[in-house]
Amino acid sequence: MGDREAATGAGPGGEERGDRLVSFLLAGGSVRGAVVHGSRLVAEMRRRHELGILETVVLGRAFLGIALMSSGLKGQDRLALQIACSGPIGGLSVEANAAGEIRGFLERVPIPLDEPVEDLDLRRFFGAGLLSVTRVIEGARRPFTGRVDLRFGNLALDLAHYFLVSEQIPTAFNLSLPLDRGGEVTGAGGLMLQAMPEAEERTLAELEGIVAALPSLGERFARGETPEAVVAETFAAWSPALLASRPVAFRCPCHRARIASLLHLLPIQDLKEMRDGGPFPIEIRCRNCGARYPFSREEIARIYGSRHPDN
Numbered sequence: 001m002g003d004r005e006a007a008t009g010a011g012p013g014g015e016e017r018g019d020r021l022v023s024f025l026l027a028g029g030s031v032r033g034a035v036v037h038g039s040r041l042v043a044e045m046r047r048r049h050e051l052g053i054l055e056t057v058v059l060g061r062a063f064l065g066i067a068l069m070s071s072g073l074k075g076q077d078r079l080a081l082q083i084a085c086s087g088p089i090g091g092l093s094v095e096a097n098a099a100g101e102i103r104g105f106l107e108r109v110p111i112p113l114d115e116p117v118e119d120l121d122l123r124r125f126f127g128a129g130l131l132s133v134t135r136v137i138e139g140a141r142r143p144f145t146g147r148v149d150l151r152f153g154n155l156a157l158d159l160a161h162y163f164l165v166s167e168q169i170p171t172a173f174n175l176s177l178p179l180d181r182g183g184e185v186t187g188a189g190g191l192m193l194q195a196m197p198e199a200e201e202r203t204l205a206e207l208e209g210i211v212a213a214l215p216s217l218g219e220r221f222a223r224g225e226t227p228e229a230v231v232a233e234t235f236a237a238w239s240p241a242l243l244a245s246r247p248v249a250f251r252c253p254c255h256r257a258r259i260a261s262l263l264h265l266l267p268i269q270d271l272k273e274m275r276d277g278g279p280f281p282i283e284i285r286c287r288n289c290g291a292r293y294p295f296s297r298e299e300i301a302r303i304y305g306s307r308h309p310d311n
Contacts, residue, residue, distance in 0.1 A: 085129025123153030189217030252289035
């Protein structure tokens with residue numbers, strides 16, 4: 001099975017340091033980039049959501065993609081990537097913040113299949129659909145959301161298409177997630193390059209070729225290479241300047257009190273049916289991280305009573 005997606009938008013760590021997102025500049029600042037080492041991120045995502053091979057590849061590439069896209073976030077900024085599609089995948093949603101915390105989910109687990117998966121070409125699993133990116137910028141009056149049609153069923157290509165069409169930024173992505181014969185993630189990594197207005201056409205053409213032919217980043221990280229070493233070796237001819245490095249990790253802010261507060265918002269009749277009919281314990285599962293929160297009959301009764309004290 002192939003392990004990576006590489007794409008360009010047409011137009012002008014070591015293990016001891018854990019998963020990291022490194023941002024950098026090339027060619028005198030005319031190209032900005034980011035590289036993410038996300039092996040533990042993807043492995044934790046798979047464990048939390050109890051995913052199979054296909055599900056891991058689909059959601060794992062989305063985790064790597066949004067990690068790269070989050071490289072420009074600051075303060076309390078947040079970013080969300082959503083796909084709604086007609087194919088067996090159904091859709092997905094992933095979120096990231098400026099602290100490098102990432103969470104998300106697939107609409108369908110497991111992804112329904114009519115026949116065994118022979119390769120990781122995902123076009124037939126996506127079908128037609130929409131890709132949306134929402135930016136919540138600290139201090140802004142409202143979020144900004146851009147949308148494009150899914151054109152390729154290849155996340156690297158579709159993200160590059162989004163940036164070119166919605167934000168007018170020529171962009172290249174490489175998303176790499178190799179698996180061993182047992183279906184376990186051996187490494188995960190991604191690369192994003194974006195052209196600034198002053199970038200020269202010749203530079204862009206050369207870099208697009210580099211991204212398309214780049215050896216598997218996941219395999220390089222599995223061998224112990226660092227994001228800094230990847231940047232230095234791959235882009236030596238374009239005078240790379242490192243800007244920042246920060247950790248990335250699977251993290252969800254859900255907790256029991258928050259889930260209980262959501263139960264308080266249910267229609268009163270639904271709460272009554274839960275109280276009277278169970279079955280107990282009633283288990284609520286967070287879609288974003290898979291955490292399970294059981295609630296006893298007494299707890300549901302207390303929630304119902306707080307909403308309807310006379311019954």
